[in-house]
Amino acid sequence: MLAGVDRSLIGVTEDHANVNGPVAVYNGNSRPSKIAKYFNTSAFSLPALGTFGTSGRNIIYGPGIENFDGGLFKNIPIHEDKRLELRWEVFNVLNHTNLLNPNNSFSSSSSSRVMQIAAKSYFEAPIHESKAADHAS
Numbered sequence: 001m002l003a004g005v006d007r008s009l010i011g012v013t014e015d016h017a018n019v020n021g022p023v024a025v026y027n028g029n030s031r032p033s034k035i036a037k038y039f040n041t042s043a044f045s046l047p048a049l050g051t052f053g054t055s056g057r058n059i060i061y062g063p064g065i066e067n068f069d070g071g072l073f074k075n076i077p078i079h080e081d082k083r084l085e086l087r088w089e090v091f092n093v094l095n096h097t098n099l100l101n102p103n104n105s106f107s108s109s110s111s112s113r114v115m116q117i118a119a120k121s122y123f124e125a126p127i128h129e130s131k132a133a134d135h136a137s
Helices: 031-036 129-136
Strands: 070-079 082-091 114-123
Antiparallel strands (some): 082 114
């Protein structure tokens, strides 16, 4: 958890916030509760001027990501050396909202379902009988 401002007076805004109490993460709560308050924000405060703050790195973890992607493919033969492939791909099939990690700055959702459709044609060079006979010998 960063303070978001230069409290140590060294010219860098990477100072940590102070921890004043338990840093509870409410990951087990319902989705609306997590959106309203994912962690105990009152456990943090700006450090005094000239100090670096008391919070460590990575003390808050994110809610995680639930993702399911899928696709359907169909190969359609056109001729012995030609075929057409049709594709339909869906990303985030269940359209599950993935909440992003909390902002780690004291002073301050991911994308929805995406679908794509494609067609791809394949042309394979036929093997001539004279070349096939050369390969056999």
